[in-house]
Amino acid sequence: MYELRYMNAAESYFKKLKDKGLKLMFRNALERMSVNPYEGEVKHGDLAGLYCYDVYYNKTNYEIAYRVYEESNKTVAIILAGTRENFYKELKRHMK
Numbered sequence: 001m002y003e004l005r006y007m008n009a010a011e012s013y014f015k016k017l018k019d020k021g022l023k024l025m026f027r028n029a030l031e032r033m034s035v036n037p038y039e040g041e042v043k044h045g046d047l048a049g050l051y052c053y054d055v056y057y058n059k060t061n062y063e064i065a066y067r068v069y070e071e072s073n074k075t076v077a078i079i080l081a082g083t084r085e086n087f088y089k090e091l092k093r094h095m096k
Contacts, residue, residue, distance in 0.1 A: 002035075
C-alpha cells in the first residue's frame with residue numbers, strides 16, 4: 001500500500017467538505033488510490049507526470065490530482081481536489 005500525503009490545497013478542500021456522501025466517495029477513491037495509484041488517468045503536456053482520478057457524485061464530476069513517488073517509501077502526493085470546472089487551470093497554477 002502507498003502512503004497518502006496531502007498538499008495544503010487538497011487538505012483544505014477535504015476539510016471544508018460538508019456533504020457526507022461526497023466525503024464517502026472521496027474516501028473510497030483515496031483508499032483505492034493507496035492500493036493502486038496507477039488506476040488514474042495519466043496526464044500529458046505541461047501536466048506530465050501527474051495522474052487524475054475522477055469521482056462522480058450527484059451529477060457532478062470531481063477530480064483528484066496526484067503524483068506517485070516510487071522511491072524507498074511508496075508515496076502518493078495528493079496535490080489538488082475539486083470540481084471539474086476550472087480544475088486544470090487551478091492545477092497549473094499550483095504546479096508553478
